[in-house]
Amino acid sequence: MAGNPTQPTQPTSRTRSWWGWGWADAHPGDAECAALGALLPGTLARPLPVPRVGDLGIGDPSVEPPRSLAHLVTADPGDRAAHAMGKAYRDVMRALRGRPGRIPDLVARPTDDRGVADLLDWAGERRVAVVPYGGGSSVTGGVEYRGDAHRAVLSLDLTAMGRVLEVDVEGRAARIQAGTLGPSLEDQLRPHGLTLRHFPQSFEFSTLGGWLATRAGGHYATGHTHIDDFVQSLRVVTPAGTSSSWRLPASGAGPSPDRLFLGSEGALGVITEAWVRLRERPRHKASAAVAFTGFHDALRAVRALAQSGLSPANCRLLDAGEAALSGASRDGSAVLVLGFESADEPVDALLARAVGLARSYGGRYGGTAGPDGAKGGAKGGSKDGGARVADPAGDAAVEAWRSAFLRMPYLRDGLARMGAVAETFETAATWDRIPGLIDAVRTEVGGAALKATGHPATVNCRLTHVYPDGAAPYFTVLAAGRAGDEVALWDDLKAVAGEVLHRYRATITHHHAVGRDHRPDYDRQRPEPFALALRAAKAALDPRGILNPGVLVD
Incomplete structure (x- = not known):
């Protein structure tokens, strides 16, 4: 039976940051930025100022919408600046340096399909590029326009269609x-x-x-x-x-x-x-943290879990650097964060089996036996007499990881204000390539950063998603920047990483999209017959070439 439409909740009164991640009031202040920079030798002496829209010199739009669509469109400079880029490190750094790239001429917020179709018809007739825009959180250059082949740029914001x-x-x-x-x-x-x-x-x-x-x-x-x-x-x-x-x-x-x-x-x-x-909605949840002295032992444990059929909801493996960065470990251990959930039955036994499997590969876990005799210690254990919370240190590690996971983009922007390179990239490969791939990325990206800046870099890794046949490593790179040339440095490091991924036949993106930043590596990854079909689809569906030009195909 179909239910009635649900009304969306009222929008919050908080203000989104136009230049950085998330909420404007959640960004680190100058003192916290300076403290973050002190952790990376070679960063700036003081943080770059928070950029202001008024300093961008945004001019009048190159086109005006027809009267029939004017109620859907705005040329407000602040709105246009907020829609000029996504939220990747290179976007944040460009905003901080006052070089955001081409600002869209107009921002449109259609409320239904008819409005979308009418805007596309008008844009096609006037040679206006249309860049679809959701929350604007792209980290691959997916919501900006590069080039000058179009008369004007329209950012098509879909958030008025939110029901x-x-x-x-x-x-x-x-x-x-x-x-x-x-x-x-x-x-x-x-x-x-x-x-x-x-x-x-x-x-x-x-x-x-x-x-x-x-x-x-x-x-x-x-x-x-x-x-x-x-x-x-x-x-x-x-x-x-x-x-x-x-x-x-x-x-x-x-x-x-x-x-x-x-x-x-x-x-x-x-x-x-x-x-x-x-x-x-899940009613039963349980989680635990298992520590490993050796990262490669932890990799083998995660592979066994992925092939076990237990299907944990959470199976994040943090290397020692990532665990230390998130506060999940302070003794140099790698940490495996495990979680299970269910809507209809307790999951403590599943967690106990997963923990036992991880321990067989050298994992350390401080929980005690639950009433069923299994190794317990689950955060949020079920209420039916299953394993109870018995490992405070493990619980703290899980909570530290969760908190750091949500806070990390804000800290990245704080480091960016100190002129540091602080960014992530991810991939996926089969298990036979995973150990060598991770080692190569650490060595080659870290070596390239040291050569470029004269300061050692940190290259951490975690596994975000795991499969019976492979995994998705996610890398964090922290390094001193080159004052005024931070974006070029990151692009150089990303190119080194791309070469490693290509050598190991690892995908250029597992869950962050292609956008414009990944285009060269995506072109190398996809089969040419498929590229022909994609170009044909583009020509048939978008004959005037107005939709997000430069993404996926030329």
Whole structure:
């Protein structure tokens, strides 16, 4: 039975940062920035000032919308500046240095499919580039315009389309508008006892449409790791017409139309709504932290867990540097953060089995036996007499990791104000390549940073998602910058990393999309016959080449 549409929650009164991550009031102050910089030799003596929109010298737009669309469009300088870039390190640094790139001429906020279609028609006629925009959290150059081939640039912000339109409780699915931000989406599903349970790090500042357009990785470390797994059907507005696939549990009828648009990054059309699979909200949760002296022993333990069929919701492995950075460990140990959850039955026994498996590979765990005789110590253990909280140190490690996970983007921006390079990149490869890949990235990226700056760099690694046949390593790079040339330094380090990934046949992106920053490596990764098909699809659906030019294809 389909439920009534749910009204989105009222927007918060807090202000988003136009130049950096998240909320403006959550950014580190000058003193905290200086303290962060002191941890990295070679950074600036004092933090760069917080940039101001008024210093950008934003001029009048090159075009004006027709009167029929004027109510959807704004030329406000602050709005335009906030839509000029995503939130990657290179974006933050460009804003701090007053070099944000091309500012969009207009920002549009359509409220329905008709508005999207009318804006695309007008843009095509006037040779205006259209850059679809959700929460603006792209870290790959996916929401900016580069070049000068178009007369003007329109940022197409979908967040005015932010409603859960229909809920099928029996079928555990919902029809949701693409501009719905993560927190609002969950708030609208909560009264139905259902959840999408897709929680990328950008959850608070990203939208369903953005997740779909970038094939985002989410909450689950095993099993349903990507948003793709939750899609029943898509509705996409293109310059050539609207594509609306049937809502089906599965189909073998030719190539999937949804697969054409999943990961298309706004280059083929504008995703406006989707039917997505839901699940009951979990009531039973349990988590634990297991420490390892040797990182490669921990890798073997994680591989065994991924192949065990236990399917933990969380199976994040932090190397010693990452564990220390997050506060999960202070003795040089690698830390495996495990978590299980369920809507209908206790999960303590599953956690106990996972911990036991990790211990067989040398993991250290301080929990005590629960009432069932199994090794316990679960954070948030169930209430039916299963294993209780018995490892305060492990609980503290889990909570430290969670807190650091959410705080880290703000600290990155604080380090950027000190002229440091502080950024991440991720990949995925098969298990036979994982150990060598991780070692090579640490050695070669760290060596390149030392050569370029004269100061040692930190290259940490964690596994964010694991599969029976491989894993997704996620790297953090911290290094002194080159004053005034920080973006070029990061681009050089990223190029070194890209060469390592290519050598190990590891994907250029596991869950952060291609955008413009990853284009050269993506072109090397994809098969040429598929590139031909993609170019043909682009030409057919976007014949005037206005949709997100430069993303995926030329």
